Amino acid sequence: MREDNSQQPYSPGEERRPSLLDADPGATRGAVARPSLLDFSRVSATRENLPNPSLFDAADEEWTREPSAHVAQGYDDPIRRASPATPPVPLPGGAPAPLVQSPQASLENTAPSAQATAFVSPFAGAEPRAPRKPLSPVAKHRIRLWSIIAGSAIVLVIAGVVGVGVLNSTRGPQVVAEEYLAHLAAGNASAAARIIDPGVPNDQRLLLSDDALAAADARLVVRSVELVQRSDTGATVLATMSVDGEQFSFVFDAVSGEREFLVLDTWRLTNPMIVPLSVGATVSDSVALGDIEVPVTAGDTTLYAYPGVYSFSGTPNEYLESSPASTRIVAASDEYSQSFVDIEEAPSPALSEFILAQAQAEATACATVPTNLNEICPYSVQATNLSVLQLKSLPEGFDDLTTSSFQTTEAVITIQSEASSFYAPPARDVEFSLSGTIDFVDGQPVIDFGSGSWY
Numbered sequence: 538m539r540e541d542n543s544q545q546p547y548s549p550g551e552e553r554r555p556s557l558l559d560a561d562p563g564a565t566r567g568a569v570a571r572p573s574l575l576d577f578s579r580v581s582a583t584r585e586n587l588p589n590p591s592l593f594d595a596a597d598e599e600w601t602r603e604p605s606a607h608v609a610q611g612y613d614d615p616i617r618r619a620s621p622a623t624p625p626v627p628l629p630g631g632a633p634a635p636l637v638q639s640p641q642a643s644l645e646n647t648a649p650s651a652q653a654t655a656f657v658s659p660f661a662g663a664e665p666r667a668p669r670k671p672l673s674p675v676a677k678h679r680i681r682l683w684s685i686i687a688g689s690a691i692v693l694v695i696a697g698v699v700g701v702g703v704l705n706s707t708r709g710p711q712v713v714a715e716e717y718l719a720h721l722a723a724g725n726a727s728a729a730a731r732i733i734d735p736g737v738p739n740d741q742r743l744l745l746s747d748d749a750l751a752a753a754d755a756r757l758v759v760r761s762v763e764l765v766q767r768s769d770t771g772a773t774v775l776a777t778m779s780v781d782g783e784q785f786s787f788v789f790d791a792v793s794g795e796r797e798f799l800v801l802d803t804w805r806l807t808n809p810m811i812v813p814l815s816v817g818a819t820v821s822d823s824v825a826l827g828d829i830e831v832p833v834t835a836g837d838t839t840l841y842a843y844p845g846v847y848s849f850s851g852t853p854n855e856y857l858e859s860s861p862a863s864t865r866i867v868a869a870s871d872e873y874s875q876s877f878v879d880i881e882e883a884p885s886p887a888l889s890e891f892i893l894a895q896a897q898a899e900a901t902a903c904a905t906v907p908t909n910l911n912e913i914c915p916y917s918v919q920a921t922n923l924s925v926l927q928l929k930s931l932p933e934g935f936d937d938l939t940t941s942s943f944q945t946t947e948a949v950i951t952i953q954s955e956a957s958s959f960y961a962p963p964a965r966d967v968e969f970s971l972s973g974t975i976d977f978v979d980g981q982p983v984i985d986f987g988s989g990s991w992y
């Protein structure tokens with residue numbers, strides 16, 4: 538049974554807790570004090586005297602069901618709308634009951650201190666937030682999975698940036714120059730040509746080969762490679778080397794190429810380190826560098842070679858003698874570099890014997906009819922009225938002999954013209970030497986006797 542507190546009297550000036558009926562709709566919305574149980578009990582005591590008691594029940598039920606709505610929107614009291622003032626209800630014993638005033642009148646009679654203590658909700662004007670649903674295991678798994686993927690992607694990006702930088706530091710222009718020189722120092726000319734093509738005709742590339750570098754007496758030694766200047770499109774590299782103790786420097790020019798895989802730098806050298814070499818021989822149409830036969834035409838032939846020390850020799854020939862010729866090739870950038878090598882050849886004893894035998898045969902022919910009329914024979918021998926034509930001596934050697942010409946020692950032929958009715962000439966000796974030129978065809982000497990020489 539609910540306790541009836543409606544018999545507790547109070548004066549209008551007494552300080553008390555604001556009741557539901559004290560709320561004023563005209564006041565600021567949201568500043569409505571929640572009624573106390575004491576206020577509801579007092580109102581219950583006058584329920585029977587209300588013009589429409591059902592409105593009271595409706596207000597009580599509405600407050601109980603949705604109190605937050607009244608806090609947010611302001612409390613609208615149907616009882617206050619029904620009557621501005623409620624008549625007093627007699628108390629037991631005939632004592633008058635305290636007057637239940639309208640909300641407006643009650644607010645006017647309330648002390649300022651009571652109005653100041655009215656409850657103001659912090660959620661006034663805001664709709665209540667629905668409670669958050671807990672994540673399902675599948676959702677949690679997805680969050681963890683995407684977090685791992687995102688973290689891994691970030692790590693991969695950072696690692697990729699760092700890795701690209703490291704890779705590009707090993708692909709700079711000075712690295713390309715170092716690789717090029719390393720191949721040449723190792724005798725790998727074909728690999729060096731793949732880095733930078735020599736850019737000369739094929740018939741001048743004979744010495745730009747692995748075999749030529751293998752036959753070299755000395756190859757280059759790399760001392761240092763330095764990057765002098767670099768831009769986005771070009772670079773300059775200075776290399777210091779030595780060949781057989783002779784030091785020299787060479788400046789490489791490099792240009793940037795298309796990036797590989799969109800991020801990796803590429804560089805290309807533009808000036809090969811090659812030197813023109815003029816090769817010649819006295820007679821032969823070829824010389825030898827190790828096992829390489831180097832053709833020589835028109836006396837001298839211009840080829841190209843990498844820096845090094847090379848020794849050439851004449852091609853083997855029984856009729857010629859030659860001494861090896863060595864040349865040191867360097868490629869200094871600050872001066873025009875060109876090297877020369879010339880193989881000097883001399884007649885061998887076999888060539889001397891070959892020419893002498895033919896000269897003696899010609900001298901014999903000059904002492905024989907009718908070959909005594911040959912052009913190479915002395916003019917006095919070329920006669921048809923000789924009573925005496927006799928070979929007295931043959932040439933025994935040479936007054937001059939080279940790889941291209943010769944002159945023999947003297948031959949002697951005794952002649953005597955036929956006697957006439959008036960005169961009988963005496964016999965006399967004709968001395969002459971044979972001379973001519975020597976050509977070599979396919980390594981074999983070809984002799985051409987010129988006119989004889991006599992006195």
